[in-house]
Amino acid sequence: MTKKEKKEIIIDPTQKQNPVIAALKRIFMASFAIVVFLIIWEVAARLELVSVPAFFPPVTKIAAALADEAVKGYLWKNILISLRRSLLGFGLGLLVAIPLGLAIGWFKLFGDLVNPLLQVFRNLPTLALLPVFVMFFGIGELSKVMVILWGVLWYTLLNTISGVRSVDPQLIKAARSMGTGSLRLFGTVVLPAALPFIFTGMRISATVSILILIAAEMMGANRGLGYAMFFYQGNFLIPKMFGYIVVMAIIGTALSFVLEHIEKRSFRWRDETGST
Amino acid sequence: MAVDEGKSKIELDRLRQIYYIRNQQTRGLEEFVALEEFSLSIREGTFVAIVGPSGCGKSTLLDIIAGLTRSKGGGSIQIDGRQVTGPALDRGFIMQGYALFPWRTVQRNIEYGLEVKGVSRKERGEIARKFIKLVELEGFEDRYPNELSGGMRQRVAIARALAYDPEVLLMDEPFAAVDAQTRETMQDELLKIQSKTNKTVIFVTHSIEEAVLLADRVVVMTPRPGRIKQIVDVTLPRPRTNADMRASADYDVIVRRIWELLHDAEIPGAVDGAATGGDIADEIVPSTIL
Numbered sequence: 001m002t003k004k005e006k007k008e009i010i011i012d013p014t015q016k017q018n019p020v021i022a023a024l025k026r027i028f029m030a031s032f033a034i035v036v037f038l039i040i041w042e043v044a045a046r047l048e049l050v051s052v053p054a055f056f057p058p059v060t061k062i063a064a065a066l067a068d069e070a071v072k073g074y075l076w077k078n079i080l081i082s083l084r085r086s087l088l089g090f091g092l093g094l095l096v097a098i099p100l101g102l103a104i105g106w107f108k109l110f111g112d113l114v115n116p117l118l119q120v121f122r123n124l125p126t127l128a129l130l131p132v133f134v135m136f137f138g139i140g141e142l143s144k145v146m147v148i149l150w151g152v153l154w155y156t157l158l159n160t161i162s163g164v165r166s167v168d169p170q171l172i173k174a175a176r177s178m179g180t181g182s183l184r185l186f187g188t189v190v191l192p193a194a195l196p197f198i199f200t201g202m203r204i205s206a207t208v209s210i211l212i213l214i215a216a217e218m219m220g221a222n223r224g225l226g227y228a229m230f231f232y233q234g235n236f237l238i239p240k241m242f243g244y245i246v247v248m249a250i251i252g253t254a255l256s257f258v259l260e261h262i263e264k265r266s267f268r269w270r271d272e273t274g275s276t
Numbered sequence: 277m278a279v280d281e282g283k284s285k286i287e288l289d290r291l292r293q294i295y296y297i298r299n300q301q302t303r304g305l306e307e308f309v310a311l312e313e314f315s316l317s318i319r320e321g322t323f324v325a326i327v328g329p330s331g332c333g334k335s336t337l338l339d340i341i342a343g344l345t346r347s348k349g350g351g352s353i354q355i356d357g358r359q360v361t362g363p364a365l366d367r368g369f370i371m372q373g374y375a376l377f378p379w380r381t382v383q384r385n386i387e388y389g390l391e392v393k394g395v396s397r398k399e400r401g402e403i404a405r406k407f408i409k410l411v412e413l414e415g416f417e418d419r420y421p422n423e424l425s426g427g428m429r430q431r432v433a434i435a436r437a438l439a440y441d442p443e444v445l446l447m448d449e450p451f452a453a454v455d456a457q458t459r460e461t462m463q464d465e466l467l468k469i470q471s472k473t474n475k476t477v478i479f480v481t482h483s484i485e486e487a488v489l490l491a492d493r494v495v496v497m498t499p500r501p502g503r504i505k506q507i508v509d510v511t512l513p514r515p516r517t518n519a520d521m522r523a524s525a526d527y528d529v530i531v532r533r534i535w536e537l538l539h540d541a542e543i544p545g546a547v548d549g550a551a552t553g554g555d556i557a558d559e560i561v562p563s564t565i566l
């Protein structure tokens with residue numbers, strides 16, 4: 001079937017494609033490498049080509065383990081609690097990062113004063129900070145949310161700063177020539193110009209909020225995706241461990257896919273068609 | 277003729293602008309005089325063009341008149357007898373790079389100054405549509421600047437400045453970035469708009485032909501520091517168009533005269549006492565010889 005499609009394209013590249021076929025093709029393109037990878041995995045695991053086969057279950061076994069978790073209801077509970085943590089950490093992170101980033105970007109003196117500290121902080125690995133978070137916030141929900149907040153903060157913050165700093169000075173000049181005051185200048189020029197940058201930062205932050213779950217849930221959790229992964233690893237239920245890794249990967253990918261889509265749609269004015 | 281009638285609109289009195297430049301060898305700050313002794317009296321409704329080699333302070337002058345830069349070397353600007361202390365809606369500034377807000381549609385770009393002015397949404401829409409019609413951009417109201425050609429963007433920039441009805445238009449090489457044919461169309465349109473609205477215009481350009489075509493008076497500047505070398509009155513009858521000028525002998529004479537004025541600057545002290553000279557030969561590229 002794919003062969004036939006290819007032929008059609010070669011014969012008449014301008015011909016409008018059937019939307020169903022086009023969609024199928026897109027799905028095929030998107031999943032090809034993944035499917036091949038899974039098949040190789042499956043075959044390699046079945047043939048026990050690795051040194052410790054117990055640590056390397058076939059894909060079908062992982063799927064079965066995951067289905068078991070789903071049927072028992074653990075999977076959904078873990079997803080829910082983890083998403084709640086991520087969302088909370090992400091949301092609070094934005095509440096800190098965006099205003100702070102706007103202030104640092106806009107008030108040059110403030111930015112210059114704060115920047116050295118930011119550079120030090122953002123280069124601290126989140127994992128190294130876990131004990132500190134436990135000390136400050138205990139091992140409850142709060143410290144998990146704070147870890148996510150910390151991990152998420154930087155991407156939005158740094159993007160917001162560079163967004164504000166990269167506002168075209170000509171646009172500021174144009175607005176000021178019309179008698180625009182500082183507040184209006186900020187609202188009608190600086191903010192809209194920085195918005196695409198802020199959104200890119202938010203998108204990366206959102207993905208990171210899922211990735212960082214593992215670190216957050218290393219601290220005395222008893223539920224959540226990261227926790228479940230560690231739990232099953234500790235109990236040598238390797239297919240389930242892999243199952244949870246897969247779930248996290250799926251959630252992360254879906255999230256960044258959706259956000260990338262929104263981003264593309266939201267900034268039509270940014271599409272370069274020979275503009276300045 | 278607009279030259280002889282009307283009251284004084286703009287009084288520029290001994291404007292002087294100094295920039296401090298870091299000397300690469302001594303690491304010290306050095307004074308650099310970008311504008312010197314610039315005095316000019318402009319009557320209401322007059323179209324003044326400013327020509328001079330690049331770097332002679334033309335943009336600096338417009339920035340000062342717009343109120344975006346304070347002249348550090350003294351001097352004063354008065355509009356209608358009032359001292360200019362900052363930017364305001366009595367002046368419309370059209371910059372060389374259009375400087376349209378890329379996140380605003382054509383319509384919303386044109387409405388910007390009206391928003392600052394506090395005009396109601398409904399009235400803003402009406403006024404914007406009027407100016408969209410004036411610059412012949414009907415049908416493009418909802419386009420973003422990146423979806424327009426260079427000439428169309430330039431027209432949006434003009435409409436944006438006209439929309440809030442400033443009495444003075446400041447234009448900094450507005451047509452430098454559009455192709456030759458579009459430029460002629462834009463020039464003719466600007467002539468029409470100016471005769472309709474009777475705005476006072478200060479128009480900076482590199483092109484002598486453009487200056488003579490558009491202006492009642494052409495201010496020729498000297499390089500480093502930028503001073504007024506001479507003011508040439510253009511007594512060609514209005515209305516003018518590109519087509520008329522091509523056929524006009526008087527036009528050629530005036531163009532030639534300004535060209536010579538600009539070229540005298542090459543030879544220090546020659547012909548005109550005000551010329552300060554300098555190595556600007558490679559910077560003057562009058563389009564007459566192109």
Ligand SMILES: Nc1ncnc2c1ncn2[C@@H]1O[C@H](COP(=O)(O)OP(=O)(O)O)[C@@H](O)[C@H]1O
Nearest residue numbers: 295296297310329330331332333334335336337
């Ligand atoms: N902000 C600034 N700092 C230092 N020098 C400047 C600055 N702006 C302009 N100049 C200098 O002043 C001179 C006049 O500049 P400008 O007004 O832009 O000239 P023009 O518009 O006639 O080409 C130039 O030599 C330029 O290098």
Ligand SMILES: [Mg+2]
Nearest residue numbers: 334335336448
């Ligand atoms: Mg200039």
